[in-house]
Amino acid sequence: MPFAMEVDISPTIVQNTVLQFQQRNAFTSGFVDVVADYQNLLRRCKESKIRNTQLEKEALELRAENATLQQAVEHSAHAAVSNEKVAVAESRAKELQEELTGVYKEKSRLAEELVAASRQLQIVRDSNEAQARELIDLAAKGRDMRARIKELSDALEKEQAATSLATAELQSRLEEKEAAEKRAAKLENEQAELSKRLVDLKMSEIERMNEVNRMCEEMMTNARNMERAAAASSASSSQVGRFHSLPAGSLTGMVNGIMAKTKGVMHGAIESLVPDAPLRSVPAHxxxxxxxxxxxxxxxxxxxxxxxxxxxxxxxxxxxxxxxxxxxxxxxxxxxxxxxxxxxxxxxxxxxxxxxxxxxxxxxxxxxxxxxxxxxxxxxxxxxxxxxxxxxxxxxxxxxxxxxxxxxxxxxxxxxxxxxxxxxxxxxxxxxxxxxxxxxxxxxxxxxxxxxxxxxxxxxxxxxxxxxxxxxxxxxxxxxxxxxxxxxxxxxxxxxxxxxxxxxxxxxxxxxxxxxxxxxxxxxxxxxxxxxxxxxxxxxxxxxxxxxxxxxxxxxxxxxxxxxxxxxxxxxxxxxxxxxxxxxxxxxxxxxxxxxxxxx
Incomplete structure (x- = not known):
């Protein structure tokens, strides 16, 4: 019984498959060799199909010729054809049978190659799909990494802004500290100067008070002497008239008046009164x-x-x-x-x-x-x-x-x-x-x-x-x-x-x-x-x-x-x-x- 195997692959399906694979793998150069091998396999499949068709056509022709020869043999046998022609016909029929057997073998071999090519094509498809899935996963990871990088960049910018602000604050605090130290040094110098001036002022006031006290003591001594002199010389009318205008009470009052005026002058020298001044100023802290x-x-x-x-x-x-x-x-x-x-x-x-x-x-x-x-x-x-x-x-x-x-x-x-x-x-x-x-x-x-x-x-x-x-x-x-x-x-x-x-x-x-x-x-x-x-x-x-x-x-x-x-x-x-x-x-x-x- 003759052996026949037919694999029918539509050219449109083949072209669509090739186009899809080309579009799918166009974005990378890693699939060029795979696509080339796949195209070679398709070409070999196509050639095998053509060769298979030719062999089938030749086999049909050989079967027709064999049938014709057999009919001729049978006819010659019935017609008493010569043995030589029968032998030639049989020899030719045997050659055709051997050639047909070779054709079947070649067709079987091509069929096996086509099956192997189909298997290899399926393997390539599976590998391609796995790599496509891997590419999709890598693309998703890439998107995630880009989003993460953007988040980190934004966080870095915020951190840099916060660092800049903190640096500015620190610089401001340092400047304030330096200014405060300068002001403190200046205040210490001013305080020392004021202390010196206050001591000098107090010493001046003490001297003035001593001078006032000395003047008061002298005036009181003179007043008492004048009172005693007035009492001792009361017999003399001229002297009585002389001292009657300066009684002891008047002298004491005059001394007290001088003291009061002296104190008023001293107080006015310390303080400075200004119009439209504040109601009250109090040292507090x-x-x-x-x-x-x-x-x-x-x-x-x-x-x-x-x-x-x-x-x-x-x-x-x-x-x-x-x-x-x-x-x-x-x-x-x-x-x-x-x-x-x-x-x-x-x-x-x-x-x-x-x-x-x-x-x-x-x-x-x-x-x-x-x-x-x-x-x-x-x-x-x-x-x-x-x-x-x-x-x-x-x-x-x-x-x-x-x-x-x-x-x-x-x-x-x-x-x-x-x-x-x-x-x-x-x-x-x-x-x-x-x-x-x-x-x-x-x-x-x-x-x-x-x-x-x-x-x-x-x-x-x-x-x-x-x-x-x-x-x-x-x-x-x-x-x-x-x-x-x-x-x-x-x-x-x-x-x-x-x-x-x-x-x-x-x-x-x-x-x-x-x-x-x-x-x-x-x-x-x-x-x-x-x-x-x-x-x-x-x-x-x-x-x-x-x-x-x-x-x-x-x-x-x-x-x-x-x-x-x-x-x-x-x-x-x-x-x-x-x-x-x-x-x-x-x-x-x-x-x-x-x-x-x-x-x-």
Missing amino acids: EGGCYTLAFDRSGQRMASGGADKVVRLWDACSGHQTGTLLGMTESVTEVAFTCDQKHLLASGADKAVRMWDLASGRVRHTLTGHSQKVSSVDCSPLEPNRAVTAGTDRCIKVWDLGRGYCTSTLICHSSVNSVRLTMDGFAVVSGHFDGALRFWDLRSGKLANEVAGLHTQQITSVSIGLRTGSVLTCGKDNVVKVTDARSFQVQPSMAAPGFAVGGVWSKACLGPDERHCAAGSSTGSVFVWGTEKGNLVKTLREQGSAQIVQAACWSPQGTPLVSANKEGLITFWQPTPEDSSHHDHSHQRGHHHLHGSRHTH
């Missing part, structure tokens, strides 16, 4: 006063400074009423609770202390900041809530009843000042990068931001009592008011000669929010009108050139209090509205000033 705060009533004020002491004052008289101890480093800011029963003070020792004003004892020491606590403020509605901020870029909310931190807000920049809004639900913070940020305490997230409000760091934030407007003071020597509802910034306030003296210099708003005040490094206090941003008045105490570091306005509208680098607290009189009021206020201010200087 050695090394400088950094912060001032009134309670809600405006009757009591607190101050803190470099001497690690918090002092309490009667705002009306300007006299000290108490002292709170317990701080281990400088006091950066003070604040009264809304019930006026406690006072909080933040310090450079990374802690905040809370005093009971009735007993004067420390009730809580709030810890949790890793660096200096730069600011503290109490809720205007809840006596047990307060907020603090520090140079560690953290804002912390405290439960004063338990003395625990209830939440912490992480900031992008160091916080120089922080305030609670009037409703107690939001926190306003001023930062080293010059931005003003609003935080929602209910969600613990940043609610809004006024970026670039100041070109340099914000030194203080203050919130008005009437509409809640936010006053900011910046190291760029500009004071600004921002509407807390619309976040619109009103006209900036600046003035010739106004320069902020420190990174924690504190400005203040008046209770009606129509005026604001800020101290300058020149020793002056500048007062502006907030509606137009115009300079209203410049207050300056004669002979004082120390940096004014803090200003605070009483909720009652008066007084305005300022504190300078020397530790002197000054109570300023209200600005007169008319000439008659001005004259009356001037006389009253002169009287108080004279009394205060006489007292101290």
Whole structure:
């Protein structure tokens, strides 16, 4: 039985298969050899098919010829054909049979090669698919790596920005330290010079007092001698008339008058009286006063400074009423609770202390900041809530009843000042990068931001009592008011000669929010009108050139209090509205000033 095997592969399928493989492997050069081998196998398959077709055609022809020859043999046998022709025909038939057998063998061999080629083609397909899957996996990994690289690049950029900001902060702190060291050296020299001048002045006063005492003793001696001479020569009328005009009482009165005038002249030489001077100036803190705060009533004020002491004052008289101890480093800011029963003070020792004003004892020491606590403020509605901020870029909310931190807000920049809004639900913070940020305490997230409000760091934030407007003071020597509802910034306030003296210099708003005040490094206090941003008045105490570091306005509208680098607290009189009021206020201010200087 003849053997036949047919493999039917459509040329369209072959071409589509080749095209698909070419498109799939076009993006890489690693499959060129595979594609070439595959094409060679297809070509060989095609040639084998053609050869198989030819062989089948030849086999059909041979079978037809064989059948013809057999018929001829049979016919010749029946027709008595000669044996020679039969032999030739049989020989030819045998050759054709052998040739047909060879053709079948060749066809079988080609079929086996085609099967082997098909198997090899399947192997190539499987390898190609595996490599395609591997390429897909590698492409996915590549995308993941690119995304990871982008994330790392963004993180690196943020870290570089944070590092740059920290470097700038560190450089600023170093510059402040160098400036502080220079100022300290200068102050030491000035203190030595002042001490020398004070000693010389005291020695001069002592000499003058000795001279006055000597003159008094001489005059008293002369008076007694004259009294004795008058008594001894009473018989002589001429002498009696001579000494009758100089009785002992008159001489003693004259001596007392001379003493009084001498003391008045000496006192006037020490003090310098200036018109429109402040109501009262009081030395409060050695090394400088950094912060001032009134309670809600405006009757009591607190101050803190470099001497690690918090002092309490009667705002009306300007006299000290108490002292709170317990701080281990400088006091950066003070604040009264809304019930006026406690006072909080933040310090450079990374802690905040809370005093009971009735007993004067420390009730809580709030810890949790890793660096200096730069600011503290109490809720205007809840006596047990307060907020603090520090140079560690953290804002912390405290439960004063338990003395625990209830939440912490992480900031992008160091916080120089922080305030609670009037409703107690939001926190306003001023930062080293010059931005003003609003935080929602209910969600613990940043609610809004006024970026670039100041070109340099914000030194203080203050919130008005009437509409809640936010006053900011910046190291760029500009004071600004921002509407807390619309976040619109009103006209900036600046003035010739106004320069902020420190990174924690504190400005203040008046209770009606129509005026604001800020101290300058020149020793002056500048007062502006907030509606137009115009300079209203410049207050300056004669002979004082120390940096004014803090200003605070009483909720009652008066007084305005300022504190300078020397530790002197000054109570300023209200600005007169008319000439008659001005004259009356001037006389009253002169009287108080004279009394205060006489007292101290």
